[in-house]
Amino acid sequence: MRTTPVYYYSSASGLVRSFAERLDRPVFNLAERQHRMSRVDGPWVLLTPSYKTGNENNDTIPEAVRRFLRDPTNRRRMVGVMGSGNRNFGRHYQMACRQIAERSGRPVLFEFEIAGTPWDVTECRRILAELDAALAAGHDVQLG
Ligand SMILES: Cc1cc2nc3c(=O)[nH]c(=O)nc-3n(C[C@H](O)[C@H](O)[C@H](O)COP(=O)(O)O)c2cc1C
Structure with missing residues (x-):
């Protein structure tokens, strides 16, 4: 079964990177140019x-994410969106994740705060x- 890769953006503080690296699957940091400029080879999650x-x-979408989503193939093959945020930002909480999900018509799969708890990691896995199982079973309506 194919393991759906996660493409993420993480700033220098690396909170999202530390979460992504605990997911036990291929993860790619869009802060790195080689990944930001790449094209996916199948379904993927942001x-x-x-x-x-x-x-x-009041824009909250990281530029690297915007750049990656400019590629129509990458947009088409994205199957879901996950977000890290901080509730202190009030109505802007998870705004990037939620806006991308809304504009793309893809589901928000999971949201967590800051670097996430051990429960968050388990739940996200x-x-x-x-x-992975749903895609392998052919429930892949939005693949290009
Ligand atoms: C300058 C700044 C602005 C932020 N703005 C928001 C926001 O609008 N909404 C939100 O939910 N979280 C916001 N956050 C929280 C971050 O999204 C959250 O801490 C995230 O885990 C950071 O990941 P990173 O350290 O990997 O870049 C902000 C954090 C910083 C430092």
């Missing part, structure tokens, strides 16, 4: 933090394993 930049649009 994991993004939200970063309120204070610009007039379970959700991704279910996704």
Whole structure:
């Protein structure tokens, strides 16, 4: 069975990276140019933090994520979105993850705060394993 890869963005503080690296599956950091400029070879899942930049649009989607999603093949093959955020940001909580899910019509698979708890890691692994099985069974309506 194919293991669905997770493409994530993590800033220098690396909180999302530490979570992604505990998922026990292929993970790629979009902060690295070689991954940001790449094209996926099958279904994949996005994991993004939200970063309120204070610009007039209150935009929170990391530029590296935006760049990766500019590729139509990458957009088409994305099967779900996961987010890391911080509830202190109020109505902007998980805004990047939720906006991308809404615009792409893909589901929010999982959300956690900051670096996530051990429970979050276990739960996220379970959700991704279910996704692997669903895709293997052919429930892959949105593959290009
Ligand atoms: C400058 C800054 C802005 C942030 N803005 C938001 C936000 O708008 N919404 C949210 O849910 N979390 C926000 N967060 C929390 C981060 O998304 C969260 O801590 C995430 O785990 C950071 O991941 P990273 O360290 O891997 O980059 C912000 C954090 C920082 C430092």
